[in-house]
Amino acid sequence: MIRELSFIDVLYLIAAARWTLALTAIAFLGGGIVGLAIALLRVSSLLPLRWLGAIYVHAVQGTPLLAWLFVFFFGLSIFGFTVSPWLAAAAAYSIYAGAFLGEIWRGCLQAIPRTQWEAGASLGLGFTQQLRYVIVPQALRLAIPPTVGFLVQLIKNTSLAAVIGFIELTREGQLTTATTFRPFTVYLIVAAIYFALCFPLTQWSRRLERRLHVAR
Amino acid sequence: MSLVELKNVVKRYGENTVLNGVSLTVEKGEIIAIIGRSGSGKSTMLRCVNGLEPIQGGTVAFNGTVVNDPATDLRKLRQHVGIVFQSFNLFPHLSVEKNITLAPKVVKGVPPAEARALAEAVLRKVGLVEKIEAYPDQLSGGQQQRVAIARSLAMQPQLMLFDEITSALDPELVGEVLKVLEEVAREGMTMMLVTHEIGFARKVANRVVFMHEGKIWEEGPAAKTLGSPRTPELETFLSAVLH
Numbered sequence: 001m002i003r004e005l006s007f008i009d010v011l012y013l014i015a016a017a018r019w020t021l022a023l024t025a026i027a028f029l030g031g032g033i034v035g036l037a038i039a040l041l042r043v044s045s046l047l048p049l050r051w052l053g054a055i056y057v058h059a060v061q062g063t064p065l066l067a068w069l070f071v072f073f074f075g076l077s078i079f080g081f082t083v084s085p086w087l088a089a090a091a092a093y094s095i096y097a098g099a100f101l102g103e104i105w106r107g108c109l110q111a112i113p114r115t116q117w118e119a120g121a122s123l124g125l126g127f128t129q130q131l132r133y134v135i136v137p138q139a140l141r142l143a144i145p146p147t148v149g150f151l152v153q154l155i156k157n158t159s160l161a162a163v164i165g166f167i168e169l170t171r172e173g174q175l176t177t178a179t180t181f182r183p184f185t186v187y188l189i190v191a192a193i194y195f196a197l198c199f200p201l202t203q204w205s206r207r208l209e210r211r212l213h214v215a216r
Numbered sequence: 217m218s219l220v221e222l223k224n225v226v227k228r229y230g231e232n233t234v235l236n237g238v239s240l241t242v243e244k245g246e247i248i249a250i251i252g253r254s255g256s257g258k259s260t261m262l263r264c265v266n267g268l269e270p271i272q273g274g275t276v277a278f279n280g281t282v283v284n285d286p287a288t289d290l291r292k293l294r295q296h297v298g299i300v301f302q303s304f305n306l307f308p309h310l311s312v313e314k315n316i317t318l319a320p321k322v323v324k325g326v327p328p329a330e331a332r333a334l335a336e337a338v339l340r341k342v343g344l345v346e347k348i349e350a351y352p353d354q355l356s357g358g359q360q361q362r363v364a365i366a367r368s369l370a371m372q373p374q375l376m377l378f379d380e381i382t383s384a385l386d387p388e389l390v391g392e393v394l395k396v397l398e399e400v401a402r403e404g405m406t407m408m409l410v411t412h413e414i415g416f417a418r419k420v421a422n423r424v425v426f427m428h429e430g431k432i433w434e435e436g437p438a439a440k441t442l443g444s445p446r447t448p449e450l451e452t453f454l455s456a457v458l459h
Contacts, residue, residue: 119305123319
């Protein structure tokens with residue numbers, strides 16, 4: 001069933017990229033929620049909460065994303081739960097991205113000098129008010145470049161979801177190669193599409209970084 | 217009842233004892249200057265008064281409320297005790313107006329229009345109304361510190377703590393900040409100020425407290441204490457700072 005690589009294949013590849021984007025969006029959303037919680041745990045004034053956050057981060061950063069995908073997709077089905085690929089991917093990517101975003105954001109929160117917390121506290125602001133009005137607005141500016149940087153990693157890491165049946169960009173490339181036997185060209189196109197997704201983001205991030213530098 | 221009452225306060229950082237049984241009372245309307253070498257515990261003592269530093273022994277009371285009691289609502293207490301820091305600690309992402317109005321709005325629920333008027337009023341006191349829209353990094357050190365004083369005044373505290381507020385300033389900017397401080401003093405504010413400005417302490421303070429090795433080594437009326445020190449430590453200190 002070998003056939004020529006044609007323009008229609010390129011369109012298929014581009015179409016498959018929408019799953020890459022969808023996965024990225026889910027991962028970023030879920031990871032953002034988890035990451036926010038983790039970052040807050042990590043700066044909490046209560047030691048047990050800080051530990052909880054630290055244990056989570058170390059556990060997730062020390063295990064491969066692939067393993068989480070397997071756990072949710074294949075692992076749970078052993079116990080009789082049927083998990084859709086979407087649900088498995090959403091869970092695994094949220095856990096994974098949450099740990100990394102949590103660490104990034106913790107760093108940004110902690111980069112704000114302790115004296116800013118003190119100034120807020122001395123004016124009678126409570127912990128959450130200090131966070132909301134004093135710390136987070138300043139940390140947000142610091143957080144944008146590394147967060148975008150992680151987003152780029154995330155786009156590329158969605159290719160792992162192919163193992164649980166997602167036909168996203170990389171997997172589509174594999175399938176196209178199987179029918180056309182033109183791996184070099186096909187994967188070059190795949191790479192070009194990834195580049196087209198990631199490059200504007202890195203550029204945007206760099207611009208933001210420069211602008212925030214000036215504003216300081 | 218005294219406004220501030222410290223009784224046998226002990227503060228340790230690990231093995232290091234910073235305050236070693238400090239007792240001091242401050243009456244309403246008094247202006248207390250706290251002097252001493254760096255490391256003598258004067259800033260730490262000041263920070264115990266509004267509960268920024270937890271203590272390991274003794275009691276700190278403000279207006280009858282025990283500050284170091286875990287049940288005390290520090291947020292409530294701090295509405296009545298203002299503090300101005302050596303490094304200003306303005307909020308860099310907020311304009312001068314927002315720096316001043318944040319706490320009144322968020323903590324006390326002052327409506328926006330009223331808060332703006334409040335900001336103008338306190339800025340007038342420190343002579344910076346025209347900077348109301350500016351951001352902290354557009355101001356000189358002296359101006360930033362005056363805004364910090366205004367921010368603290370806006371909460372209408374009963375007591376103000378000043379922690380070496382001129383130490384981070386260029387010499388030519390010290391004067392404008394001290395002038396504002398004098399103005400606040402004239403209005404009858406109760407003040408505790410840690411300072412290296414001995415001349416200013418003599419002029420403005422009712423009482424001088426000299427701290428040494430975590431203790432109150434000597435205290436008394438400003439002119440008398442600074443004029444004729446009783447302990448060799450204060451004498452040495454004064455001759456060192458006055459050259």
